[in-house]
Amino acid sequence: MVSGTLDRNSTGEALPGRITQMGGGSHKRATSRKWAWNDTTAAWILITPLLIFFVISVIYPLFETFRLSFFDIRGVRAPKYVGFGNYFKLFGDPNFQSALKATFLWTFVSTAFSVAIGWGLALICSLAPRATLSFRVMIFAAYGVAEAVSGFMWIGIYRPDVGLLNSLLTTVGLEDWAHPWLGDVKTAIWALIAAYVWTQVGLPLMTCFASIQSVPRNLHEAAYIDGASPMKILRYIVMPLSLPGVRVAIFINLLASLKAFDLIFVLTGGGPIRSTETIGYFMYRESMQNFKLGYGAASTVILLLAVLVVSIPVIMKRTGEAR
């Protein structure tokens, strides 16, 4: 049916030929009817309902967070205004600095591995969508289990004395490799990342797979009929198709890992000796454990600013392409 379409659209866009012709040939008829608002009005009509929810549940708390960051709050005692005091203190806080370092490692390594594994699996699965359905559900299930619970399962795996990992290593004759994974400052963050990647892979798998499947199957079939090898199909058809899913997965995994907390809390509690304390954990510890809400808020504001700096150019570029 569509081998012609395939040639023209190997970049991934499946263009309906007939409509393209219409669009190309008849721009003179482009007049708006009376009920058709202009873009600005239409845009506001479309986004206002969303904004109402957003302002209540995000902007208002965000404003409060910003305000709190100028106060010294200790537990339930009355807040004291300290100007930028919390911010100065943050930059002098060695725990904050080490949290920044840990976050950098944690965020990028875990996102890279989660997305790479999930993406790879999605590419392979797309060649045999039906045969792999149940396996995709199994992998996605790991994403569905609450992090606190999967954290407990990983404790069983990492336990120094009777843990599954050390037992397995001993069984296969690698007892020298057995190690108190979560107790060693050098290995704890990596063990944690491995567990976190395990929980996160389901997301890129789903978004990439969805992205690939959103394009007419006919494309694949046409390619098969033309006798392309699976590797070629992957490289030239499936891979480009999966990119929107990859972008979404990177975005969500990256930002989620910045504020990740539950798994760290269960597996290491930020230790040993604060070696696995990320910004997400730092915010929790200061805000909820020490209840220094102002200090915690200041660290959140810093995190928001950092994310803003990184994300603005990306968003500007992408919105620039609009239309």
Next chain:
Amino acid sequence: MNTRSPRWIPYLVGSVALIWIIPILGIVVLSIRPLSETTLGWWQVDELSFTLNAWKVVWDKYPLAQAFWVSVKITTLATLIPVLLAPAGAYAFHFLKFRFRRVLLIIIINAFVLPNQLVVIPLFRLWRELGLIDNIWAVIIPSAGLSFAWAVFLVKNYLEDFPKELIEAATVDGCGPIGRFFHIVLPNSLTPIAAVAILQFLWTWNGLLLPIVFLRSEIPLTALLARIQGVYDLNWDQVSVVAIVTTIVPLIIFIVFQRYFTSAASNRSGSKE
């Protein structure tokens, strides 16, 4: 259909899935073996017996059915809202030009890093003023509001590959910006919408912090079951039961909705005849 797809694929993906399922298998095993046998790990088989005791205890002790219903209500509403509104927003941000477009988009997307713990205290005061404490909307509104950060981004991202010709053609046919959304973009965006639905359902369903702070009499599963685990007794058999009960529903949703990944495809190809 995919007779030509290589045979090794199911084997490879299957073995990866098996590794992935090990910890989940652990949860299932924990829930059906007595605690005394699994203290040192669910894989220990020195003694091996089967019991549904944990399931019975959880069922007898906690009003599961009622909590299940509350969970369903909250999650359904909190999922419907972004499913309806996020595509509209994404469409506006992607295809329409208006003032503050970029600023708004940046603010919305960055909100994703805002931790829930900080949202809770200001909102608690607000809900109290409005008398919304113990009302499920106290949970639904922020669950939906917080979802837009990623949901708008997700849908917009898919729209970047949306055939512009379709839009232009509709414009030519005299379709206004809102008409174009409903007639052209929405029917062709079922894939990202399904993805939003799956993720939002999963996150809201598993959400613990908002319901536990805002709800009192009507509480969802997660809040009810958070109490099973004591500080002094860890009750992992019962916690496992709870984990299974709560995870199974989002999984079903996933299985149901992931069909749209492919049906959306046929839908779009359908539009081209």
Next chain:
Amino acid sequence: MQLFDFGFERPASLKGLIVGTVAAIGVAAGSTAALSQDASGEIVMINWLGGAQGEMMTKLQDDFVAKNPKASFRNIVPQAAGDARGGIRQIILGGEQADLLINTWPAFRKELADSGLIIPVDNVWEEQNLGDKLPDAWKNLSVLNGDNYGVTYTFGNRSGIWYQTSTLQNANIEAPTTWEEFVGGFAALQAKDITPMAIPAKVWAHAEWFESILIRTAGVETATKLANHEIPWTDPAVKTALGKWAELIEANCCRDPNTMLATAWDNAVDASLKTGDAAYVLMGMWLNTRAKVEYGKTPGTDYTIFQFPAMGMGHDNTSMVDAKEFNMLATAKNLEGSAAFMAYMLSADAAAIMADYGLASPSSDADTSLYDPVVRKSVEEVAKAEKVQFVLGDLLPGDLGGEYRVQLQKFLTDPSSNNIDQVTAAIEAVAAGAY
């Protein structure tokens, strides 16, 4: 979801005095009809107890309602991931109205009292004649600036060292009573491939060893001064205590430091009371439930406790304890009902329900014959001690408690005197800004 490790740190300094505490225990002649008036109306309780203790609190409330049919309870459950105080503060700051709060952190009591969020219960004490049931020692424990803010309903021994009887038989040693016997027995244990001590240093439980050593080398007065920062952490008393602890580590008491740092309290208890890989574990009374229910062991025969060994430094009459109390919130509406419930919690009936769950009541009406042998032994040991000290870690304000535990982790990785200097200096640096 409540998770391991955090959450059970309960302390409060209380000086001397506790002699009478449990001396009164042992006579079980309580009269239950003591409640002065019928309680009625709804009592709102901020209740963060989960699991078996949550169940126990429900039973206590039900029993109270059965006796006072006009009363009812509403529980506000704070988010209890980790430290329950975060969730409790959220509820209180959010302006929630409530009558009673279950509290186990003295530093938190002070924080709430300083902000006027809890109110004194002196008049409750008098109206309900609580003095008849609760020795003054317990009352003084909850006193701040002359006002009494709490009614203690349960307490536990935190200087008890747990062991399996079979482990010591296997190594052919007796439960030690002195420090020398304690350390001297290590060789016999090691010969049988048993690690003498399991120290769970993953988050907080390692501090127990420091605290018991501290009060037995320098006395509870020193611990109290330390908690109030009247002496610095660089004080020789602290260094001496750490030096004593270092003796244990040098005697190969434990496995390598990384293993200690990877071990959570429940893993350590497994090693001692289930697998027998380790001999001793120092921990509070809550693990009695784990040993009974999860390991299926019999208290008193399969496992038991001995009190922290005597160190011969003049402070062997001391013990670490923890406790839980009720505070009355400033927003309380049902004052009478709450007062009646606090009084009920000290009745023989309430003590009997708590005994079922392995918890000891400080009330003189409690019937100690209901306790299992391990709980009874632990109660007797606290009664014997002339001075008790509340768990130090939770007396420390703000982030000092966290820093203290992290620095003790550092100490475990290198117990040299050089590192002791660094560790104590690091705690002191944080302490300087915390008060």
